[in-house]
Amino acid sequence: MQTNLADFIRNTPDGDEADAILHKCVHCGFCTATCPTYQLLGDELDGPRGRIYLIKQMVEGAPVTRSTQLHLDRCLTCRNCETTCPSGVQYGRLVEIGRKLTEEKVARPPGQRLLRRLLASAVPNSAIFTPTMRLAQHFRRVLPKKLRDKVPARQRPLEWPTAKHTRKMLMLAGCVQPSMMPNVNIATARVLDALGVETVIAADAGCCGAIRLHLGYNDEALDDMRANIDAWWPYVEQGVEAIVMNASGCGATVKEYAHLLRHDPVYAEKAHRIVELTRDIAEILPDFEEALTAVTRRRSVHTVAFHPPCTLQHGQQVRGKVEQLLSALGVEVRLPADSHLCCGSAGTYSLTQPRLSYALRDQKLDRLQAQEPQVIVSANVGCIAHLQSGTSTPVAHWIELVEHMLSV
Structure with missing residues (x-):
């Protein structure tokens, strides 16, 4: 062209x-x-x-x-x-x-400007988002359905592993996941612990930058990225093996840090190193398949339908690894027709484009449920919450299923 x-x-x-x-x-x-x-x-x-x-x-x-x-x-x-x-x-x-x-x-209508500014200010800020989500979960039963769809039921947290290991990996806790679905992070840490790897979280790391980036607040998004690099860098210097992502949307964005900060004289080189270290949990666990098989056993869930998030299969170009790993652990994984298509979550898309978002969700759920699964599994907090809002079939992160299978 x-x-x-x-x-x-x-x-x-x-x-x-x-x-x-x-x-x-x-x-x-x-x-x-x-x-x-x-x-x-x-x-x-x-x-x-x-x-x-x-x-x-x-x-x-x-x-x-x-x-x-x-x-x-x-x-x-x-x-x-x-x-x-x-x-x-x-x-x-x-x-x-x-x-x-x-x-x-182009000047947006006032209502759109207000909504986008609110989302960009509140969602990536855990000091605002966490208490708001806790309050919404407390009153979830009486919320209008449109609001209730955005508020997943509160999880009873698992116990974080306390063992110390020589092998260490950093993990991004994320901005919304700790309050919406805390067991995704805990399950990740427990699985890695069973494999002899200690999970470390940098207290000052926050939003990956995706929310503000996609809403058009580019400078603020870059500041989020720089803040994460600053928080992670001491651990990088200490020799952590990887920076683990269990929210594929975050992983796709962090893997773009080198590109997004390529003109920053202070952060460009550091961002490149961060990208080298960043791996989705689906990229890490296949290296431990034999050891993982030894510390897990088949439980009651034996048939799942898998929705591979767009940020995993298209953004990160990671395909087939979740299916292969779960299959090796004795779980039958069924992919729906058109598994390459989006579920409609897409970060804040369900709030800014609800009609299209819910049409895509319903289409995706029809195809997932046609697989007659016991559980629907995915790999991104937004996809999980979005899909769960439209079905009574349990929807979970696949790492939670692996943690449930641990025999140690």
Whole structure:
């Protein structure tokens, strides 16, 4: 795709990157076949190819309209199109540039501005989010259904392992997971403990930056990333083996730190090292498969349907590892039809685009439940909460299932 960048963006980092990405697109349209919003709406501008054209027009100086912003807002950033694309178009990075431009050039309606500012301020801030979630969970039974859907039932926390081990790995606790689903982190630590690995959490690490980044608060998102690097760096210098992610959305973002901070003279090199160390728990445990088999035994749950989050299979390009590991432990894993498609959670998408989000959720649940599972498992807190809001079938993180199988 040929471009002629406008003066306002020519010879800038965003302009150079957008130009390089646009040149890779050959208009083939394969991406539309795997785009969830195009499948729902049937509008070319609500598919990757159409959005690419809109961004091309923007960087070439065409007027940016509210309609342009709406089509970019509807994108889930699932990155399924990147998996499909034969030309290697990095659409996820391109759409973030497009969103940044629309935020600069198009004034949002007051209600949208307020909602997005509230989400960007409260959700990544555990000092605000945790007590709010605790209060909502206390009154969950009397909340209106729309609010109750956003509030998972409170978990009874497992016991955090206290043993000390020579082998140590850092883990990102996350901003919402400790209050929404604390047992995901605890289960991860317990499984690693059973394998002789101590899990360490840096107290000052917080949100990975994804929420603010995708809402268009780029500078604040970069500050989140720098704060995490500062919190992790002493442990990196002490030689931790890995930085463990059990929320695939966080993992996908942390693995982008080197790219997002590439022009930061203080953090660029450190960010590169952080990316080298960052691994989803699904990438770590296969190395321990034999030892894990020895410390687990088959329990009552023997059939699960697995929803691989977009941030795992498309963002991180991690596929098949969860299924293979659970199968090795004696669990039958069933993948639904169209397992490559998004469930509609997508961070704050269910709040900013509820109609599309719930349509995708219901479609996904129909296909998951057709597998007749005892439990639906996934790998991201947002997906789990979103899916659970639409079904009575238990939905859990797959690492919780592994922890339940521990025999030690």
